[in-house]
Amino acid sequence: MKNLSRRHFLKGLLGLTAAGILTTAGGFGYARYLEPHMLETNVIPIKHPLIPKGFDKFRIVQFSDTHLSEYFTADELMDIVHQVNRLNPDLIVFSGDLIDKPHHFQDHERAVQALKKLSAPYGKIAIYGNHDHGGYGTKVYQTLMASAGFRVMRNDFMTLELIDGSMIELASLDDLMLGKPNYEAILSKLSEKAFSILLVHEPDAALTAKDYPVNLQISGHTHGGQVQLPVFGPLITPPYGEIYTEGMYERDGMKIYVNRGIGTTRLPLRFLSKPEITVFQLESQ
Template sequence: MTKTYSRRSFLKGILSLSFAGLLTAAGGYSYARFIEPSLLDITPITFTHPKIPAGFNGLKIVQFSDTHLSEFYPLSRLEKIVAKINDLGPDLLIFTGDLIDKPNQYRAYKQVAPVLRTLSASVGKFAIYGNHDHGGYGTDIYKDIMEASGFNLLKNEVKRITLRDGSMIQIAGIDDLMLGLPNYEKTLGKLNEGLFSILLAHEPDAAIQSKHYPVDLQLSGHSHGGQIQLPFYGPLITPPFASVYTEGMYDVNQMKVYVNRGLGMTRLPFRFFCKPEITVFTLQKGKN
């Protein structure tokens, strides 16, 4: 196993260095390093399903993911994203993991919660762990930040969301696949099949297991859409557990899986043909 992983890392390094050289030679370095990472796609999706209760018809869910706060994604950029999200007027706000790139090395971590705390969502704010949230001894740092920011941090848990009219949906979150301890049966085995259910899973390939449970919509991040894409080829590299589902919407058995491209960067501070993304889902009762 160690030998395979080392070879994979070596190949990734060669591809990354080759791409950096290509960008420099083609004059695209500045675009990929400074311009595209500061751009933003707002992706609107009307999500229709017969199990969505009438009270949730028109409810707006905003998903953001993978900020990877670092010297390449400063707190000032997060402040702009928070303002943009508030402008979108979410009813339900979802963060699908990887807040800080290297939590134990990020000196400004105490300044993050006051920024995230200003996010407003009338129905609630929910988050899950990503691999970087556990990595770098970051588990408790991330937990403290998200709870201080008013997020419900789901770790192999299911919560029901009930509106004033009594209508209800359920939202589940599993622990990170790479560095956490995800438990599908303990979590998804608790789902009520009669209720519309949303699963938060940082790694999109969790769908290989979650498709066996009554999940209607899985929201994921982690892949960054590959972060670097080439025309007519697609992503150069995708991380572990993002090789099957890498970007956008998928039909997986009875459920839908949406993979958000995220906002920040990791490993290399580039984005190329893969702009940062915020997703806005509007729920609608009806045939899917």
């Protein structure tokens, strides 16, 4: 029998403590029925000397990790769609994990109809998360998102150019857990003279991406741990989401933002980790 590391032992002990607190203090009802619906919208200004004047006040709206299931339905997804549209996005990014269990979910058409209603003048981009590959879902996800009008970027690179000729660069990596991310082939295309954004589901991709000219990395995956304790933070975080768990970080001049997502997985609980939509407002210096 393997010896548990001190870190895992403490996490297990704290997990039991948290479960006790949630149960005895009535917190379970809050974590199960209230907080998962307490959606936050976070507006994050992104200032950088490489952002062209034409992109000043350009709004990128990110939503992530819907994990469609019996706990988060296609009807609830429609509510998210309306909220995203009300934010007047210039570009919409979905950063992975659309369906919790792709081999069980049946309501594909209603999900497509909801996602079709998302609207932004510069389009809609989707990337792969681990649940999008899992359960034989790789082709299903590609077909579903393309049907909804998304460009599905998987180890991909593009430039986004405005009418005035100003442009920024967008790169994507495949999911780190179940996909085949190709850092060198994609990130070597980035120019040090253009503002660049990396879209990748798992935030700890930044440990490698920092060696390339990436200015902003946008990720999801962690759900902020779903269950947090005051001071301690997330009890459990998934692989490739253990270093960067939620919110904004900066490493070697690169900004890394981790969205807490909208749905839940494994357990339909959120505690001190509210669901989130993020608005990145670019600001030219």
